[in-house]
Amino acid sequence: MTEETDAKLPPLLFVPGLGHGAWAFAEHWMPAAAARGFAAYALTPRPGGDLRAQAHDVVQVAASLPRQTVLVGHGAGALVVAYAMGRYPARAAVLAAPVMDGWPALGAALRVNPLGTLPALFGGRLRLHRKQLFGPDMPGERADEIIARLDARPRRELVTHGPAPRPAGNPPVLVVGSPDDRVVPRTSLDRTAARYGGAPLLFPGMGHELLLEAAWAEPIAAILDWLGKELET
Amino acid sequence: MPDTPDIADRRDAVCVIGAGASGLAAIKNLREHGFEVDCYERETSVGGAWNWRHDRSPVFAGTHLVTSRPLTEFPDFPMPDAWPDFPGHRQVLSYLERYSRHFDLERDVWFGTEVVSVVPVGDGRWDVTTQSTGGGSSRVQRYAGVVVANGHNWAPLKPKIPGDFSGQLIHSATLKDPAQLRKRKVLVIGGGNTGCDIAVEAAQQASTVWHSTRRGYWYAPKYVLGRPADQVNDRMLQLGLPLRLRQWLYRRALALTTGDLTRYGLQEPDHRPYESHPVVNSQLPLHLGHGRITPVPDVTSFDGAEAVLADGRRIEPDLVITATGYRPRFEFLAPELLGTGEDGRPDLHLHAFARQHPTLAVVGLVQADFGLFPIAHWQSVAVARWLRLRRTDPERATAVQQKESTRPVASWSRRRVVPGPRHWFEVDHADYLRAVEGLLHEMEPAR
Numbered sequence: 281m282t283e284e285t286d287a288k289l290p291p292l293l294f295v296p297g298l299g300h301g302a303w304a305f306a307e308h309w310m311p312a313a314a315a316r317g318f319a320a321y322a323l324t325p326r327p328g329g330d331l332r333a334q335a336h337d338v339v340q341v342a343a344s345l346p347r348q349t350v351l352v353g354h355g356a357g358a359l360v361v362a363y364a365m366g367r368y369p370a371r372a373a374v375l376a377a378p379v380m381d382g383w384p385a386l387g388a389a390l391r392v393n394p395l396g397t398l399p400a401l402f403g404g405r406l407r408l409h410r411k412q413l414f415g416p417d418m419p420g421e422r423a424d425e426i427i428a429r430l431d432a433r434p435r436r437e438l439v440t441h442g443p444a445p446r447p448a449g450n451p452p453v454l455v456v457g458s459p460d461d462r463v464v465p466r467t468s469l470d471r472t473a474a475r476y477g478g479a480p481l482l483f484p485g486m487g488h489e490l491l492l493e494a495a496w497a498e499p500i501a502a503i504l505d506w507l508g509k510e511l512e513t
Numbered sequence: 514m515p516d517t518p519d520i521a522d523r524r525d526a527v528c529v530i531g532a533g534a535s536g537l538a539a540i541k542n543l544r545e546h547g548f549e550v551d552c553y554e555r556e557t558s559v560g561g562a563w564n565w566r567h568d569r570s571p572v573f574a575g576t577h578l579v580t581s582r583p584l585t586e587f588p589d590f591p592m593p594d595a596w597p598d599f600p601g602h603r604q605v606l607s608y609l610e611r612y613s614r615h616f617d618l619e620r621d622v623w624f625g626t627e628v629v630s631v632v633p634v635g636d637g638r639w640d641v642t643t644q645s646t647g648g649g650s651s652r653v654q655r656y657a658g659v660v661v662a663n664g665h666n667w668a669p670l671k672p673k674i675p676g677d678f679s680g681q682l683i684h685s686a687t688l689k690d691p692a693q694l695r696k697r698k699v700l701v702i703g704g705g706n707t708g709c710d711i712a713v714e715a716a717q718q719a720s721t722v723w724h725s726t727r728r729g730y731w732y733a734p735k736y737v738l739g740r741p742a743d744q745v746n747d748r749m750l751q752l753g754l755p756l757r758l759r760q761w762l763y764r765r766a767l768a769l770t771t772g773d774l775t776r777y778g779l780q781e782p783d784h785r786p787y788e789s790h791p792v793v794n795s796q797l798p799l800h801l802g803h804g805r806i807t808p809v810p811d812v813t814s815f816d817g818a819e820a821v822l823a824d825g826r827r828i829e830p831d832l833v834i835t836a837t838g839y840r841p842r843f844e845f846l847a848p849e850l851l852g853t854g855e856d857g858r859p860d861l862h863l864h865a866f867a868r869q870h871p872t873l874a875v876v877g878l879v880q881a882d883f884g885l886f887p888i889a890h891w892q893s894v895a896v897a898r899w900l901r902l903r904r905t906d907p908e909r910a911t912a913v914q915q916k917e918s919t920r921p922v923a924s925w926s927r928r929r930v931v932p933g934p935r936h937w938f939e940v941d942h943a944d945y946l947r948a949v950e951g952l953l954h955e956m957e958p959a960r
Contacts, residue, residue, distance in 0.1 A: 343590050348616055369545065369589050369616075448589050449545045 286317035289511070290371040291345045294322035295338055295364075297355025297379065299406070299432030304354070308496045316504050321345065325360060331437050335363035342368050350507060354491055355379050355463070356434075362444035369449025372510050374503050376456045377464050377488050380472045382439030384465045392462045406432035412462050414487040417494040426492055447476075452510045455480040456490065456499055463488040481506070520640060521654045526551055527900065528631075528641045528656040530845070532622045533561015534609055535877030535889040536662035538587065539896065540618045543660070546897035551654070552618075555627040555646050559613045562666050563606045569667035571686045571707070571839070575714050576602040578884070579706050579793040581741035585884030587612065588891075598741050628845045631659055637872040637903075658872040658900050660893070665841035665878055670934065672702065672837050676815035685711060685836035693832075694718040700820055700828065702812055703836030704730045705935065709794040711836055716796075716805035723828055727811045728931075729780035731763070734770050734795040742793060746882065750943040760786045777801040778808040789931045790939055791882050838935055841878060851875065858937050862917065863925055863948060865892045871903065871914065880935075883942035891949045898956045913955050924948055 292313050294305040302322035313320040323341050325334040338360055342349040348371040353361030358378030365373055379385045389397040389412070396407035408430055410423045447453070453476035457469040473480040483490065483499055490499045525548065529539045532554035540550050556567045565572050578585055578599045585600075586592045590612050596604060613619055629642045629651060639659045644651040669684040685707050688694075691714055699719040701712045704726035712724040737745045749759050763786040775781055779801070800806045810823040812833075819827045840857060852860035852868055859875065860868065867873040874896045877889040903910040925948035930936040 339591055340594055343611075343615065344593060346614060367589060367591075 285314070285319040289318050290347050290350050291319040291321060292350045292352055293338070293342055293345065294320065295351065295353040295357035295361050296322065296324065297353070297357035298434055298438070299408070299430035300355070300357070303429070304491055307492060309352075309491050309500045312497065312500045313504060318350075318504070318507075319345075325357070328433075330435065331360065331363055331441055334360045335367065338364035339368040342370070347371075350374070352376065352503070353378065355488065356438060359438075359441070359444065362447075365447035365451065365453075366445030367448065370447070370451045372452045372454070372507060373447070374454045374456060374507075375472060375476075376490050376499065376503075377458065377461055378455060378469075378472050379438070379464055380444065381468050382441065384468045385463055386439055388463060388465055400432070400434050406434050408432060412487075413489045414493060415458075415460060415485050415495075417485070418487070419494070426489070444475075453478070454503065454506050456483070456503060457481075458483045458486040458488070458490065460485055461488045521652070523549070523551065523654050523656050525549065525657045525904070527658040527660060528553070528628075528639065528654070529660045529662060530628050530631075531561060531662040531664060532556075532559045532613075532618075532624075533662065533664050533877075534563065534886050535664070535893070536561065536660075537609060537613050537618050538886070538889045539660045539662050539876050539893040540621055541612075541616045542890070542893040542897045543900070544616075544621075546901045548658075548897065548900065550621045551656070552622040553626045553628050553641075553643050554622055554624050557624045558610075559619065559622070560606045560609045561664050563602055563609055565602060565606070565689070569664075569686075571666050572602040573685075573688045573711075573714075574691050575710065577710075578605065579735075579791075580743050580884040584741075584743050584747060585886055587886050590615065599735065630845050631661075631850075631873075632847075633850070633870060633873075637870075639872065657904075659874075660896055661843065661846070661873070661875045662877055662889075663843065665938070666839045668840050668842040669835075670838045670840045672835055674812055674815055676821070677817065678815035678820070678833060679818045680831050680833065682833045682835070685834055686839070688834055691718050696720050697831040698829065699723070700725060700809075700812070700830035700833045701836060702833065703838070704728070704792065705790065705836060705838060706792055706794070707838075708836035709792055709797050711834055712806050713794065713796045713800055715834075716800035716803075719832075721830075722800075722806045723809045723830065724806050725809045725812050725822070726780065728784075729775070729782040730789060730792050731767065731782050731786050732771055732774060732797055733763075733767065733791060733793050734798075735793055736795065737766050737770065743883065747943075750941075756787065763787070771798050774798060774801065780810070784931050785929075787882070787941075788929050790880055790935060840934065841938075856934075858934070862920075863892070863895075863945075863952070864938050864940065865896065866899075871910075872900065874899075878938055879945070880937075880939045881942040881945065888942065888945065891946060891953070895949050895952050895956075898953060902956045913952075916955065917952060920948065920951075 296304045301324040305322040310320040350372045351361045351370045352374040354376040356379045358375035393409040393412045396409055400406035414423045455473035457480050459466050459482055469480040486493050527543050527548045527550050529536050529552040532552050540552050543550050562570050581598045582592050625646045626643050627646050629644050632640045634640050639656050640653050642651050642653045669686045694715045695718045697719050698721040699715045700723045702725045715722040733742050812820045813823050814821045819829050821827055864879050865874050876892045879888055925945050927939050927941050930939050
């Protein structure tokens with residue numbers, strides 16, 4: 281999705297998380313990035329693919345783009361990005377509300393939404409709850425609309441996977457999240473950010489769906505500002 | 514005006530010579546380690562040997578990879594999934610062009626510029642004299658390090674065959690178009706991959722094809738068990754199967770696929786499998802079986818229109834193609850800098866690091882049973898990391914150097930191979946990459 285793209289800026293490749301497709305970024309974040317001159321791309325991870333296959337797909341698409349690419353992953357998509365970074369020297373990477381540690385995320389899900397989560401433990405569908413994903417500012421109708429589009433079938437691997445590999449080429453990495461995210465606990469955010477040598481950039485009051493929330497514009501503006509600064513140096 | 518040239522000091526920048534696969538990998542990895550890079554390329558575009566437009570390119574119309582895609586691509590920049598197992602040379606070139614564009618490498622490449630000399634000036638620094646390829650004035654710049662990536666498949670090694678030949682005699686490097694072979698009586702000399710590829714090409718074009726080989730080789734098919742053969746071999750190495758067992762399996766696999774080639778008149782191999790650079794060609798046995806290729810022994814002399822063979826036979830080809838390989842050449846470097854012996858063979862640690870000059874390295878000077886790009890990648894990562902460590906932590910760099918100098922050559926270079934220039938830089942990729950990995954770990958930045 282490109283408007284007036286700036287040849288000096290690297291392309292952005294958005295990687296959606298569990299249950300989401302490329303559409304989730306096409307709603308707000310891609311147009312926002314394009315408006316700032318970035319060529320923006322998104323992919324839908326292959327359905328049913330394991331972590332390795334999904335990371336492979338990300339690397340394939342990134343390598344097919346004309347310039348060294350910035351990878352932006354959300355939720356479990358951030359985990360896929362973290363794995364892809366081991367294989368591909370990204371220009372930079374953004375991990376938004378990253379589901380990197382499966383156990384705390386599973387714990388949080390069981391606490392907040394036990395009835396929707398339990399079937400998923402036995403191979404069923406993960407039924408997500410409005411309160412789990414969105415903050416209080418999100419209109420209920422709109423939230424239900426989005427939830428109806430999600431088709432989350434988590435794999436066991438999401439919890440049992442090993443630590444993500446060390447990134448190739450040492451790219452700058454930004455971790456974005458919310459202290460009020462009810463999928464990714466704050467401690468998890470801090471741990472992920474520390475692993476990549478920084479602190480998370482926090483947006484209090486927002487839920488897990490940073491990219492579809494009512495206040496979606498704030499995080500993407502901050503991400504693009506950060507990118508702008510990183511690319512200058 | 515003083516007659517001393519004005520030397521531009523590029524301080525911590527590193528000079529890379531050549532913008533082929535190895536040079537491009539060197540630029541990228543040096544840059545990732547924080548170095549400024551100037552790369553000099555005598556041609557006007559990237560791709561080196563793989564760019565058929567270049568004078569020195571050895572590729573001809575039918576050139577394909579002999580190693581399969583996953584074992585040939587740069588480890589951090591995959592070829593597209595939709596490509597075939599063994600891409601052709603045009604695809605390989607487009608891959609290198611994409612690699613260069615993707616990482617914006619051409620920004621640092623000075624095209625049409627040849628390196629004339631590289632001279633150490635003490636303290637690990639180098640004066641590099643360059644000149645535009647068309648001539649013109651020269652320019653000297655001072656660098657903190659030099660990475661030589663000028664390739665080793667461009668200076669033809671021509672056999673000395675006594676006597677005069679009245680027909681056409683060319684080296685495989687000058688063969689570009691299958692039309693050069695059409696309806697002619699062709700003698701191909703050389704049993705390596707190139708010799709076999711040309712013999713196969715000639716079998717489809719020429720009226721008569723003789724294929725002269727000095728010794729017997731193991732001709733492996735491109736596919737075994739439905740997989741590219743190199744992947745099967747790599748799998749066996751990963752499983753840690755001992756060499757003897759792999760040799761036995763290799764013989765079994767060949768017996769079941771290619772079969773006994775001596776009945777077509779080829780010689781029995783005088784060495785075990787894995788003791789010579791692997792020849793991979795599925796079509797050679799086919800054309801032998803079709804009678805399109807006649808194997809002949811060594812050519813001992815020429816006599817007018819005739820070539821005299823070791824068994825006394827005489828044949829009368831119109832065209833003789835010597836596919837006898839290439840020699841590495843480094844005209845811009847004094848031989849002692851690379852420890853080059855009388856025979857022209859440089860002596861480098863891991864075939865990459867100059868033993869007496871810690872800021873001089875050669876990337877891509879290996880022959881392996883594996884694609885060269887991954888090896889050039891890891892070599893250049895090691896070089897970049899080494900140059901950085903030397904700058905950031907000289908004490909540790911010295912310690913690494915001391916430890917590295919005790920690494921036995923046998924741990925990274927193949928011990929038993931048929932002697933000869935063809936196998937000077939032969940390595941077993943698993944052992945070799947393990948050695949490079951060990952070096953990389955030693956130089957790992959403290960966390």
